[in-house]
Amino acid sequence: MLSAIAERMRPEEEVMDLTRLGSLHSSTLSFMRTLVRHIMKEEWTIERRVFNLDDGGHGTAIYQIATPNDTFSFVLFSEQLADEDRNDRVIATRWDLTMALCEGIVDDIWLEDLRRNVPRQEAGRVDARVFSLSRANRSSRLFSYVLDELCAGRQPDVERIAEVGYLYRTTAVYGSGKLGMADWNKVCTKFPDFARPYAPEMFICYLLRQFSLDQIDHIAKSRAPDSAVALDDRLKRFFGIGNSTGLGMAPYLVNHGELFSQWVEMRETALAQVLHKATPTAWRINLFHDLVKRATKHFAQTRTSDEEQIERNRVLVAELAEVGTWVSNRNDKLTTWFDLSDHAKKTWSLETQELIHAICMEIHPELVNDLEDNCTLVPKPSVDPAMTTARLRQLIEQRYDWALEIDFSDPSSSDAFWYRSEEKLEPRLGFVGADPGVEKQMPLPIGRRVRDCYDALVEDLAAHPKSDVIHFLLRRPSQKSIVRRIQTMSKHKYAEIRANLADRNVRPMDLLRCKLAFFGVSKFDPRSKLWVRNTMYQGAPLIDDIGKTYDSWFLPLKPEMKEAGA
Numbered sequence: 180m181l182s183a184i185a186e187r188m189r190p191e192e193e194v195m196d197l198t199r200l201g202s203l204h205s206s207t208l209s210f211m212r213t214l215v216r217h218i219m220k221e222e223w224t225i226e227r228r229v230f231n232l233d234d235g236g237h238g239t240a241i242y243q244i245a246t247p248n249d250t251f252s253f254v255l256f257s258e259q260l261a262d263e264d265r266n267d268r269v270i271a272t273r274w275d276l277t278m279a280l281c282e283g284i285v286d287d288i289w290l291e292d293l294r295r296n297v298p299r300q301e302a303g304r305v306d307a308r309v310f311s312l313s314r315a316n317r318s319s320r321l322f323s324y325v326l327d328e329l330c331a332g333r334q335p336d337v338e339r340i341a342e343v344g345y346l347y348r349t350t351a352v353y354g355s356g357k358l359g360m361a362d363w364n365k366v367c368t369k370f371p372d373f374a375r376p377y378a379p380e381m382f383i384c385y386l387l388r389q390f391s392l393d394q395i396d397h398i399a400k401s402r403a404p405d406s407a408v409a410l411d412d413r414l415k416r417f418f419g420i421g422n423s424t425g426l427g428m429a430p431y432l433v434n435h436g437e438l439f440s441q442w443v444e445m446r447e448t449a450l451a452q453v454l455h456k457a458t459p460t461a462w463r464i465n466l467f468h469d470l471v472k473r474a475t476k477h478f479a480q481t482r483t484s485d486e487e488q489i490e491r492n493r494v495l496v497a498e499l500a501e502v503g504t505w506v507s508n509r510n511d512k513l514t515t516w517f518d519l520s521d522h523a524k525k526t527w528s529l530e531t532q533e534l535i536h537a538i539c540m541e542i543h544p545e546l547v548n549d550l551e552d553n554c555t556l557v558p559k560p561s562v563d564p565a566m567t568t569a570r571l572r573q574l575i576e577q578r579y580d581w582a583l584e585i586d587f588s589d590p591s592s593s594d595a596f597w598y599r600s601e602e603k604l605e606p607r608l609g610f611v612g613a614d615p616g617v618e619k620q621m622p623l624p625i626g627r628r629v630r631d632c633y634d635a636l637v638e639d640l641a642a643h644p645k646s647d648v649i650h651f652l653l654r655r656p657s658q659k660s661i662v663r664r665i666q667t668m669s670k671h672k673y674a675e676i677r678a679n680l681a682d683r684n685v686r687p688m689d690l691l692r693c694k695l696a697f698f699g700v701s702k703f704d705p706r707s708k709l710w711v712r713n714t715m716y717q718g719a720p721l722i723d724d725i726g727k728t729y730d731s732w733f734l735p736l737k738p739e740m741k742e743a744g745a
Contacts, residue, residue: 188451188672192581194443197678201689202529203696206537207544207733208446211699213551214381215719217372219729221247225386225722227393228252234401235259236394239294241285242386246372251310252285253386254278256298257394265316272302274314276347276390280383282308282361282370300351300358307361310370310379311354315347315387318421322346322395325410329399332406337737340417342482344702344714346391348421352380367555376438376554377698388420388716412721413738419717422700425710426606429690430597432676433623436664440671441556442697447673449547450536454517457543464513468503470538470733475499477734483704491530498531541733560667562659564649568640571648571662575633578669581677582626583633591683593627596620608687608709624681628661701734 193199205212217223229241242253255278264273277298285293289308296303300314321343328335354377356362367374373382392415399407432439457463478492478499505522506513513519516539523532540547576583587593594611598620611617622628635655639646643654648666652659668674679685688708695703695713704712718735 184448184451184455187455188444188447191673191675192677194447195673195675195677197676197686197689199529199533200676200693201686202533203693204530204534204537205696205699205701205733206446206540207547208449208540208551208554209697209699210375210377210554211381211385211716211719212733213375213548214378214385215732216548216551218385219720219725222726225389225725230393230397232257232394232397234398236398239290240390240393241290242389243284248372249370250283251372252281252283253383254281254285254290254293254297255387255390256294258298260316262319265319271350272299274298274300274350275317276315276387278313278315278383278387278390279305279309280311280379280386282310304359306359307365309360310366310373311352311383312358312360313349313352313380313383313387315349315420317347318343318345326395326399326402329395329410330403330407332403332408334408334411334414334740337414337417337740340414341480341737343421344417344482344717345388345419345421346395347387348423349384349387349715350423352383354380374555375551376442381698384420384422384715385719388418388719389722391420392418392721411740412723413740415721416718416732417735417738419714419719421712422715423706423710423712424691424695426597426608426687428694429687430606430621430623432690432694433625433680435558436668436674437558437560437671438556440668440674442554443673444671445550445553446697448553449540449550452546453539453543454520454536455515457516457539457546459513459516463542464506464510466542467506467538470541471499471503471506473734473736474534474538476736477701480737481702481704485705488703488705491528494528495530495534498527499534501527502531502535537733541731560663562648562652562663563666564647564652566648566666568636568643568646568648568651571651571665572633572636572640574669575629575636575665579626579629579633579665579675582629582679585626585630585679587627587630587681592679593624593681594683595624595681595685597623597680608685610683622660624679625661625664625675626679627681629665632658632661632665 224245226243227240228243229239232238232240237257237259240255244251244253255276257276260273260275265275277300279293279297293305296305297312300312305312324339325335325346354360366379373379392410396409475496478496481492483489506519519535523535585592596609596611596617598607598609598616600607606621609616635658636651639651639654648662652662686708688705688711691711692703700713700715702714706712718732720729720732
């Protein structure tokens with residue numbers, strides 16, 4: 180059956196178009212959603228074991244986590260930080276909060292070691308009992324406003340909360356062996372609770388959100404014990420964790436093509452099953468209409484100052500009305516969701532097409548959610564030395580036809596380059612003739628590298644028509660890494676992003692948004708084509724909701740606060 184579904188999956192040239200990837204939305208298979216689903220289903224116990232904070236909220240907190248498999252600890256250090264010292268750049272050396280996710284129970288001796296190292300972040304070192312490390316800064320304006328309102332005995336205005344959406348924002352989340360932490364092999368083999376991509380990093384952000392809510396209640400009660408009220412649970416769920424994502428994330432999808440292909444294939448398999456196997460029954464169609472209405476409100480409530488994103492959201496909201504009308508007019512004539520998807524492809528924007536797909540997957544969890552364990556893969560890049568160069572040439576022509584169609588002799592197609600800033604320690608995008616460092620560029624423009632390899636291969640074949648890869652590489656050793664990539668990625672359906680990353684008009688934003696959609700982010704606030712603000716876990720259940728029935732937090736909405744004094 181899965182082989183039949185594989186034949187119905189969308190083709191690589193459609194799915195891996197960078198503009199389409201930059202139009203993806205979060206879905207039920209996004210990493211934050213799958214993590215929270217496991218927490219709720221397995222009823223993890225998350226308790227505050229240590230909460231030694233002063234009246235200003237500074238001190239140490241430890242949350243103990245008990246899963247059906249193991250025990251873990253989330254250790255957080257809160258420091259007093261002047262506004263002028265608050266810096267979100269990777270080169271910062273102090274933060275409001277620093278934290279670590281650890282295996283087992285943290286005793287006093289280990290806690291002191293963490294206290295010496297975690298607040299130092301990159302300058303410190305931890306051991307392999309730590310899964311993930313992070314830091315966060317306070318949203319000073321919103322934090323102060325919410326605190327003042329709670330101290331005065333009032334709930335903060337939801338409109339003011341919606342302007343920002345979080346009390347703290349992360350400035351980096353580390354894992355997978357960095358700074359001495361457990362590597363991915365240890366995590367995925369010994370700890371099944373976190374054996375999915377980015378699960379430790381997603382969890383540390385989830386508990387950071389919880390701490391931010393616990394901390395503000397604590398400070399309010401400490402400052403105004405007679406008048407303060409606790410933050411309403413509906414508002415707590417609406418708070419998320421802020422994040423600013425820049426070019427540092429962009430190379431990941433290129434450098435981890437095998438894993439990225441697995442993510443995409445998981446999503447495309449789920450989508451194909453829904454589009455071609457599911458029956459749009461009356462109650463499913465009603466649920467579809469409900470989610471279209473929800474999406475309309477969600478994107479109308481999205482705050483951004485980016486003119487392009489404002490227009491994209493406007494078009495999306497307008498087209499959603501057309502989607503609802505079209506489905507209503509089809510009524511019982513809608514026999515498969517593919518009919519809707521096919522019409523959307525011919526009629527509406529990429530944003531709307533991909534949101535329709537996310538909604539369709541949302542209403543068929545029985546066909547989708549079991550696929551969430553198919554997103555993990557151990558990369559195995561390798562060179563096949565015995566492959567003939569004639570076969571290698573054929574492989575390039577079949578799988579990299581998009582790269583061969585690019586005219587790299589046109590300066591506009593080849594004057595962008597990626598490099599790592601020595602001063603800021605972050606990836607940067609430069610332009611030939613305007614920025615130094617082209618000789619130190621990162622090998623991200625796969626299309627251009629494939630073209631260079633292909634030209635060398637054609638020349639080599641003219642002189643050695645019966646040759647093989649190993650002898651070609653002995654003559655052209657500089658081509659080894661790209662040959663290995665071509666041979667490896669050609670085994671995977673969705674491994675290569677079909678875009679020229681050396682083009683003058685390349686949009687790194689599309690790479691960032693694609694990865695964030697897989698994380699589970701639903702609202703995007705681009706600040707340029709190079710970085711984007713976003714909010715994680717907005718609408719997600721709280722730890723107090725574990726063990727209770729909770730509503731889906733797909734496309735979260737502002738809560739309605741109608742009670743007097745709310």
